[in-house]
Amino acid sequence: MPNKTPKQLAREARAAHKENVRTERHERKFVCDESAQNRSWREFFFRNPLVLNKEYNKRWNQSLPQYIWNYFHNKTFFKSITWMGIPVRKSIFDLWVYQEILFENKPDLIIEIGSLYGGSTLYLAQLLEMIGNGNVISIDLNHENFQAQHHRIETIEGDCSEESVIKQIKSKIQNKTVMVVHDGDHSEESVIRDLSLYAPFVTKGQYLIVEDGIYDLFNPKKVSIKPNQRGPLKAIRKFIAGHSNEFIVDKEREKFNLTTNPWGYLRKVK
Numbered sequence: 001m002p003n004k005t006p007k008q009l010a011r012e013a014r015a016a017h018k019e020n021v022r023t024e025r026h027e028r029k030f031v032c033d034e035s036a037q038n039r040s041w042r043e044f045f046f047r048n049p050l051v052l053n054k055e056y057n058k059r060w061n062q063s064l065p066q067y068i069w070n071y072f073h074n075k076t077f078f079k080s081i082t083w084m085g086i087p088v089r090k091s092i093f094d095l096w097v098y099q100e101i102l103f104e105n106k107p108d109l110i111i112e113i114g115s116l117y118g119g120s121t122l123y124l125a126q127l128l129e130m131i132g133n134g135n136v137i138s139i140d141l142n143h144e145n146f147q148a149q150h151h152r153i154e155t156i157e158g159d160c161s162e163e164s165v166i167k168q169i170k171s172k173i174q175n176k177t178v179m180v181v182h183d184g185d186h187s188e189e190s191v192i193r194d195l196s197l198y199a200p201f202v203t204k205g206q207y208l209i210v211e212d213g214i215y216d217l218f219n220p221k222k223v224s225i226k227p228n229q230r231g232p233l234k235a236i237r238k239f240i241a242g243h244s245n246e247f248i249v250d251k252e253r254e255k256f257n258l259t260t261n262p263w264g265y266l267r268k269v270k
């Protein structure tokens with residue numbers, strides 16, 4: 001790999017500094033004081049429980065990482081989450097954030113990579129219906145299990161990186177404000193490939209949302225993670241390093257802290 005020029009290094013340093021400032025701001029606004037939490041944790045157990053009800057005391061006594069891991073790894077639970085009866089593979093906290101983003105930005109078109117059953121596709125389409133603007137194009141390798149039906153939904157079957165798929169997308173985006181949601185193949189190489197193909201479609205002010213970086217946060221010695229699940233977060237970091245003048249990581253969108261998309265809300269600024 002060629003050595004970076006002083007200009008590139010300076011640009012990366014500036015971008016890293018801006019990221020730190022944003023992270024600190026996020027922590028001031030949305031993260032509780034951990035030392036206070038630890039104090040209350042001890043009191044919780046030994047002297048003065050915060051929750052007096054025995055049943056809920058036990059349930060709420062799990063740590064936040066345990067809770068999040070259970071949310072995604074307890075298949076019975078995760079698979080039970082539906083939107084209008086169709087399975088949706090997202091955190092409900094993120095779905096709320098999607099709603100805020102869509103209402104604020106009112107995109108003409110959302111390109112969704114990875115439809116699966118279509119719960120997320122229908123969710124997006126129904127939000128757009130309420131907003132009164134926009135359509136969803138949802139791409140998947142196959143739509144055998146796809147159950148969503150809505151006049152704002154169009155599907156494309158195929159690998160999102162195939163030229164024929166990209167060609168179809170290009171023919172549909174002219175003069176539209178476009179947002180992209182990546183929830184396809186989560187391996188690092190595929191995410192990088194897809195981001196480089198689809199980021200140019202995102203219009204200024206809209207979002208490129210990259211799902212499931214959460215798997216990169218967990219310790220593989222503690223929890224079993226399939227190799228192809230790890231990657232989105234690494235891919236985002238690499239992508240941002242090369243596109244910091246175009247995209248910012250919008251940490252404000254992680255305000256619930258229970259996101260599955262760490263660094264996953266990328267706003268196009270240029």
Ligand SMILES: C[S@@+](CC[C@H](N)C(=O)[O-])C[C@H]1O[C@@H](n2cnc3c(N)ncnc32)[C@H](O)[C@@H]1O
Pocket residue numbers: 087088089090113114115116117118119120121139140141142158159160161183184185
């Ligand atoms: C995590 S699921 C999508 C979940 C869905 N968005 C939801 O929230 O309910 C991932 C989907 O991406 C699809 N997929 C994987 N690689 C793909 C690719 N290269 N192009 C298009 N779709 C792909 C898979 O077939 C699978 O249905």
